[in-house]
Each structure stands twice: as C-alpha cells, then as structure tokens.
Amino acid sequence: MTTNGLAGLRAVVTGGASGIGRATALALQAHGARVAVLDLTPEAVSAPLVGLRVDVADDASVRTAVEAAATELGGIDILVNNAGVGAAGTVEDNPDQQWRSVLDVNVLGVVRTTRAALPHLRRSANAAVVNTCSIAATAGLPQRALYSASKGAVLSLTLAMAADHVRENIRVNCVNPGTVDTPWVGRLLDAAEDPATERAALCARQPTGRLVTADEVAAAIVYLASPAAASVTGTALAVDGGMAGLRLRPASR
Template identity: 80%
Template sequence: MTETTSPHPAASQEFAGLKALVTGGASGIGRATAELLAARGARVAVLDLDPGDLDGGSRPLLGYRADVTDDASVRAGVTAATAALGGLDILVNNAGIGARGTVEDNDDDEWRRVLDVNVLGIVRTTRAALPHLRRGAEVGRSAAIVNTCSIAGTAGLPQRALYSASKGAVYSLTLAMAADHVREGVRVNCVTPGTVDTPWVGRLLDAADDPAAERAALEARQPTGRLVSADEVAAAIAYLASPLSGATTGTALAVDGGMQGLRLRPAGR
C-alpha cells in the first residue's frame, strides 16, 4: 500500500509559522480569538487600550497598548508588534464599542465616537498593517484580514441605530477592501455575530431594569434559544483567517444562531 500525504497541514496546527495581530484582544471575542490562533500554532500579538495580563492562555500572547482612534498610537503598536513577531500574516480587526438607542437618542459627539472606533479604527489598523501583509503575500505566505461585524449591520434591530450604522459600514468596508486587495494576495472577510455573551453584553444586562428578563429576550430572538459564545465567534474568525480557506474572500460569515436567515414558527405551533 502506498502512503499518501495530505496537501494541507493538520487543521489543529494550520497556523504554524504564521504571525497574527488581534485588536481588542484582551477580552471577549478578541481574547478568545487570540488564544485559539495561538493554540493552533500562530505567534500572536494583541493591541488593546489595556492589554492587561495575557498569561494563563493556551500559548503566550504579546500585548501592546494602542488606541484605535489615534493614528500615531496604532502605527506605533503595529510597528512594535510586527517587529516582535517577525512579520505579519493575519490581522483581526476586532476592537469596537457598542451603543443603544434610536436615531434620536445619541448626540453628534457619540455618533462621532462610535464611528471613530468601529469604522475608522479598522481603517487605521489596516492602513498600518497592509505593508507587512503584502510583504508576506509577495513571497507566497497566506495573508488574511478578518473584521468583526455584527448581525446589526445586516438586519434591522430596535434600539441600535448608531451601532447598526457603524457595523453596516464595516460590512461594506470589508467588501471594498476584499476587492482592492485580492490581486495583492490579501484576503478580506468578516464575521457577523448575533448577540454574544461578552463582558459588554453583561454590562448592558446589568444596567437593565430587569436583567433576567432582558437576557431571556435576547436569547429568545436567536433561533437556537441562547446567546452566542465568544469561542464560537473565534472559531469562525479562525476559519476565515486560515490558509485552508484560501479561496474565501469578500465573505460575511454569520455566527448568529440562525437569527439572520431562519424564520421559525412560535413554539408549539
């Protein structure tokens, strides 16, 4: 019998030798993503306003302080991270903030603040990272960008006007970036999570008049009947970032418990 060898590396270590940078990587989806990429063989650096203590995960993570609303801060963070990693193959644009209310409920300053973080933060970080990603792609390395979007960018949700506008921009930006950079060997995709059980959602629930009822309502609007976990979103990001998905670009991958596409009848009917 002739032994055959798979043309692909083992899925559990498909990031071996690759270098990744995750913004907003000290907690929530970002932290879960950084740890998963590291566990699968990547060298990973995190940019965050407060990198904090990154010990205790599956693999060591490098942490750098950066404010995605400040171009100089972003460029310094990307420069330091890529120097320590020895290059860059994967960028995960995950840093973001939330907002509640209708179009009437937030003033101009809040609109500017959220758009500055959620949209221009991606612009600044990508702008700083692209030269490094291109260099890797030029010598045949896998280069990928994954943006964290949201179900709010593709579906109308109540009390989320500002947040939805920012994530709709992220969705469109992802498609435009994918078109701009595909011939440079840089793939660009995004994930569109539903409501994820993260510290930010926990703070929203704590601020509600009836946290238990609010959680039940958020769980009920997802067909699976539960919130999405940060690890589930991280797994989707890892798929899009992986060299095994080399034919995937300009794609939005829903991780929303069926919220976007399913229309279930009420239980018992």
C-alpha cells in the first residue's frame, strides 16, 4: 500500500495516546488519513492528530467524543477500537470488581464506541472497524485469566459484528498481537522480581525470539483498515512472531 493509500479517509483511534494506539494513529496519518485520537489523556496527542478526551467505560463520554470526532473530521470511515486495560493473575486472584472493570473497558468499550460510530460508518464508502485483540484470546497464557477472558470476548464480538454489518458494507476485523513492547508490558516487567529474566522469558516464548513492536501491530491495523483489504472481514490477523501456530524444536546446542 502506498503512503497515500488512505488519502481522504477519516479515522478514529481509541486509546491512541500511547503504545499500539499511538503507533496506529501515526501510521494512519502517515498513509494519508485524518485521525482523531480518543483517550483519557488527549493532551499527550499533538497536531496533526486531533486529541479528544473519552472514557470508554462511560457511554455518555463515548457518544460525545465520537460525535466531536465526526464533526472535526467531517465523518468517520475507520474505527480502531484499541483502548484497553491489562490484568495479571489466575482465576483466584482478581476480585469481582476488577473483573467488572476490565470487561467494562475491554469488551463494553468496543461495544460503546462502535455503537456510537455506526451511523457515521454507514455513510462511508470505505467503512472499516479494527479491534485490538490478543494472542491471549487463542492461547492459554499463565497468570492472564481475566485478561484472556476479555480478549476472547473481543474475538467473538469481532466475528459477530462482521456478520451483522457485512451487508452494510462495513468490514470488521481484529489483530491478535503477541507480547508487544509497550509501556504496559514495561510496567509489568518493572514489577517483576527479576525484570531481566522475565523479559528474556517473554522473548523466548515467541518463535522470533523477541517482543513484537507497536509499529508492527500498527502496520497490520492500517492494512485491515485500508481499501486494500476490501475483501477482508471477519478475520483475526496474528502479529505474534509465530506464537499461535509454530511449535519449534529446542534450539541445537
């Protein structure tokens, strides 16, 4: 896809002030789209990106922000549902309130933002929704029970939304990143007893031997959002260094 492959399109990215969301917003802009970033900290966003405050756990906040984005951009062609929160622990470790909070952001946040954007997407000739899912939706990872449950729901929701809206010419896909070198992962590593050993373990479980970069995930999102993927819907694109599908033999010594 050329660097102006999204020229004239209008994109909204939730959770776009840092990590994967920031990389995605910048990549969409670099490919010619006008981009509004919806985030709890919009002051972290600089022009030409448009920063708008949103709390995806609050429906009124979402509706207000989406309408403001549509007004600022002159419509919405692309929605990237990227806002999310993490959680560590087994099924024993997270209290009910944390379960409610994570599901409210990671799952209902996608519902609220998409619901608010649909009237605008229906008016677009190139409508696309891309949800940020996770390898945790398809592989059993230790100490990620709550997070995995939320991303499993995002995967199923993506497929259902794709079926519901395909005849409205709205494509819906998701990306399934492996462990990405983002600020959130950095905070998890900082909290580990031995951060260096923990980072090495995370790198080792991906066949490429390294963490995924935010830019690599952003490139996949840009593709799925673009007219170049006009026949792609209901698809989960893994950006995980081979983690989901490869089973390597131990390296020879």
